[in-house]
Amino acid sequence: MPGTVAAPRGGVLRDFHNRYESVRESLSLIDTAAREMGLPDISSRLIEHDGTTDRRGPEVQYLEIFAVSIATHHVLIAEGVRPVAIVGQSIGELWALAAAGRLSVDDAARLAVARSRALTRQNWGGKMLAVGVDGRRAESLAGLINHPDLVLACENTPRQSVISGPEPLIEQVERVADALGWPSFRLDVPHPTHTPAMAQASRDLRATAPRVAYGAGRWRVCSPWLGRDVGDDDPVGLVADALTARVRILRTIRDLHAAGADVFVECGEWPVVTKFVEASVPGVRCVVPLSGSDPVAAVRELVTGSTDGGPFLPRPPAPPGTERGPAVRVSAATASAPVPALLTAAPLSGTTNVSAPAPAPAPSMSYVVTRPAPAAATPAAPEAPAAPASTPVAPVAPVAPPASAEWDYETVLAELRTLYGDFLGYPPDLLGEDDGLESELGVESLKQVALLGRVSERFGLPGLRANSSLLTVGTLRRIAESVVQGRAEAAAR
Structure with missing residues (x-):
């Protein structure tokens, strides 16, 4: 499930809200929790309005992302998808705990707001920088400056990492990356995290967060920063400790794929985490229902596994020079039973893809569906390797300006x-x-x-x-x- 990504579009949940009682119940719980904490209703803009966010502050943004993720999860479950595991990235782990049933929806909303407020009180002057290189080189880049708060924060793909640290030092890292020809992009996140600089906010959160009840849950939850499944862990402790920890979503994706996951479904609005998946284990199937024109049909297509086209059409071949990774194969084996699925991570709070420096970010919910291997599978032809992300972009010739000074x-x-x-x-x-x-x-x-x-x-x-x-x-x-x-x-x- 995603962490801090861009605020959802207005009206994005209208269809889900109209069709599914479980979605209506979850949105009502989030609204109730929001009002208790002095925030406006979260669901109204997501159900009724078109357009983009009205930027009502980070707490509302987090809860809107949560609302979209948990609503998509409920639709998947209602249509017969069964997650093998659920993965959240950064604050997305909180959404994953709620989706798995370890936390109630309203308690997850309260804890998300408590986290945001602890970070706001610390008011740290930091930034997060996505860099188009592997974690080893990104860590070496941060190590050149040798400051305890400037660290490798996230390992997203084999060619995308995120560095977190004080803004003046991030500016220095950015200049060095530019000199080396390594693409970089500052993440537009309200609260940079995943650095030892967040220790004060972590302690504050432990002291001020509401105590929340939690249970065993219905599904497995994988934690990219713990490097293991969530067990009998205190949710407040999990959320607090994640603020200073490195997030290794790349390792989690590869482990899940090695265990048999070959379909990943993102529960956010746009493909963010699934881009990490595509870059890390090419050839798997990635589905983002809300990014299409008919999300419900996309979910039903996933469940039936039909191969007669539908919403999962392969992407067109890349034009020469775009240097993107291999296309995702979308053919699916037929199946009549509900499809087991693995929910994979969402972008982190402050983690945006470098192969796709998505807006903050950097962390929707994703499912990965496992399928039994055919008895005598014929190996597919290997995909052409993607060009390195660090390859400098060829310059584009400037366009002569028009004579008119007006820019209509x-x-x-x-x-x-x-x-x-x-x-x-x-x-x-x-x-x-x-x-x-x-x-x-x-x-x-x-x-x-x-x-x-x-x-x-x-x-x-x-x-x-x-x-x-x-x-x-x-x-x-x-x-x-x-x-x-x-x-x-x-x-x-």
């Missing part, structure tokens, strides 16, 4: 099509304004970061590169709208 939407969109088309090797007129840059065109997020940097320079908007929401659901329309709005605001100042 159509003008900006035309400029973007030319810039992105040159980079991707696509004719500009084939780039649809609503095509997902990563989901449909295969442009992995670090390349998107580089392109956003060029867009920032092109239009004189230095803050655009840091807008991580443009990476999560990146389309030319969203980027063009952000440019037009940014230019208008700049002109008004």
Whole structure:
């Protein structure tokens, strides 16, 4: 289950709320807990409204992410999916405990808010930086500066790690990474964590968090920071100790895959953790129901395992030069019984993929389905290896500015099509304004970061590169709208 990712879209749970009593009950419990803690209702925006977040603070953001994750979990269970295990990344472990039945939904909400408030009280001036290299090199990079609070915080994939530390030191790390040609991206998270600097917040949380009842639960919960399954552990202690611990989601994914998990279902809104999975164990099936037009149909397709198309169509082949990893194979064995599934981790609080530096972040819920091996399977042809994430992005020739000083939407969109088309090797007129840059065109997020940097320079908007929401659901329309709005605001100042 995910940790700190971007705030969900308004209305994202409308269909789930209308169809499933278990979803309505969970959302009601979260709303009740929120009101008790002086927060607004969480479900209303997720059920009734379109648009994006109104940025009501980190506590609301955490609870909205929790609401989306637990609602998706209930839909999966209602439709017959049975998790082999549930995995949460960073604060996503709290969602996993609730999904497994070790914690009540309302107690998990209360503990999430207590965690957020302890971090806010510490008010630490830190940052988290995703770097497109393996954990060993990222740890060496942090070690160059030799500060106790600057550490390797997360190992997400073989070519993506996250460093956490004081902001001035993160700036130094960023410069060194740039000099080495290692792609990097600052994570837009309200509370940087997974560093010894969080010891004060950890102690504060232990002292102030509500005592919560917990039980054995229905399903196995795997902890990427403990490196083992959760046993008879105190939930408050788990959440508090995770603030200073390293998260090794890469190892957890590989262990689960080695044990037979070959289908991972993300319970968040967008593919974040499943990108870690794809980069770590290519060839598995990854499903993100809420990222499609009909999430319920996607879940039912998962359960039936039909092979007649449906929502799980393979991604189109990557255009030359995009250097993305192998495509996910989506063919499934037929099955009539409920599908056992393994819930895998969500992005961490502050962990965004470097192969996809997703907006904070860096941590939806994912299931991994295990299937028996066929009696005489024919080995598939090996996938072509992905190009190293640290490969510098080839420069894109600058586009000459138009004679007009005005930047209306159509003008900006035309400029973007030319810039992105040159980079991707696509004719500009084939780039649809609503095509997902990563989901449909295969442009992995670090390349998107580089392109956003060029867009920032092109239009004189230095803050655009840091807008991580443009990476999560990146389309030319969203980027063009952000440019037009940014230019208008700049002109008004």
